[in-house]
Amino acid sequence: MPKVYIDPGHGGTDPGAVGNGLQEKALTLDISLQLRNILLANWAVDVRMSRTTDITRSLAYRTDDANAWGANLLVSVHINSGGGTGFESYRYPTSDAATVNLHNALHPRVIGGMRTIGGVTDRGLKTANFHMLRESAMPAVLTENLFIDSVADSNLLRRADFITATARGHAEGIAAYLGLSAPNPPTFSTIVDNTTAGRFTASTNWGTSSYSAQRYGADYRFANPTLASDSAWFKVNIPAAGNYRVEVRHPADPGYNSSAPHVVVTASGNRTVNVDQRSSGGVWRSLGTFGLAAGDRNLVAVSRWTSSTGYVVADAVRVTRV
Ligand SMILES: [Zn+2]
Known part of the structure; x- marks a missing residue:
């Protein structure tokens, strides 16, 4: 079975970005737990997470854990801040073809999921020298799921249906990259x-x-x-x-x-x-x-x-x- 590593950004003593009454570490965990559940409910995959509760994990712990487990791919989930709006995602600047494929599969499906709930700006596919992307031994993508310091974005991030749609978009992107078929129909x-x-x-x-x-x-x-x-x-x-x-x-x-x-x-x-x-x-x-x-x-x-x-x-x- 393909091994999917999910990394909810921040946690414990590190809240990540904060704004409009929201904390990044809670949102990333919420999206990631739902992502895990959607993956396990719909496809034959193994899932491991860097954390499943509000605990502190170093960046080194996260990539060491994913590498030791032998993950086939890694997705790191974050919320943006710093004065902007919308969704963007990152891969390492000198990525291999498999990483580019993961990035191309993930990005449009996440934004497609988000747009089933509300208007979201597409800030595009980007590259960056982030620890999670550089030190992971498998294809890795980091998603920045809207801006916590934007009032409009935070109003979406506060909605349970938006979080679920975001998680589902991630799941569908991962499944598409892995070549897994559409979710089994008798879902509900x-x-x-x-x-x-x-x-x-x-x-x-x-x-x-x-x-x-x-x-x-x-x-x-x-x-x-x-x-x-x-x-x-x-x-x-x-x-x-x-x-x-x-x-x-x-x-x-x-x-x-x-x-x-x-x-x-x-x-x-x-x-x-x-x-x-x-x-x-x-x-x-x-x-x-x-x-x-x-x-x-x-x-x-x-x-x-x-x-x-x-x-x-x-x-x-x-x-x-x-
Ligand atoms: Zn972050």
Whole structure:
């Protein structure tokens, strides 16, 4: 198995750069731990890290450790400072072809990941005589992931979905360099029923019924339409920023609503899809594919706010990574 060495910059008594209430050492560790987890979850690789907690490591320790382990590549993760904005990455000035390949694979995928969340300036691929690049015996790249002293950059660095997207970009770059295939598709799929503990909320205006045999699970919830939202919410834990297919299931009945509003909380705002609940009952129906941010949140609402007549029904939601 390829051996991937991940070096979260700084740590312990060395906070690295600080600014806007953030510390470089914490951000580099957060990105690096997620990078490790994404790599191990998706590809057959070995991963070793220079640190997995907030401890002090010398630069010599880091490169000695990577060299002794016989890593096939090294990625050192840092946050920039000093009055700038954006992403840049470094290799040693007299690198071999393999290092150039790693650099070329990594850089665009990291910035591509970042740009799924927000606008990021591409400062380009650079060279520098850094210890981590000079003293490592394998292809090595150092990434400078935005500027901690930029207000705009720090606002991105504060977002969990941005950190995850940055880690995923690193992982995809490493996988591409190693010639590993795209991540295994069945990465994530989950169903939330109206009875799933802690994952469904609705006001007492929503009745409970097991009338229709098309129901998912034991029962479903229903309410009269009204010109107020009073939504029933399905809460879903999205493991990583990305594209997901969102489906709903409901029993159908001629007396149900012809235009029941379903609201999906996407990474770029709320999207409303109206569902005709008079037909297509008892099967999964796609609301579409949406870019979703990572995190556990109320994700899909069934709203009562419609001028169409007939009960609006909330039964089950399925979310699948695509
Ligand atoms: Zn640093």
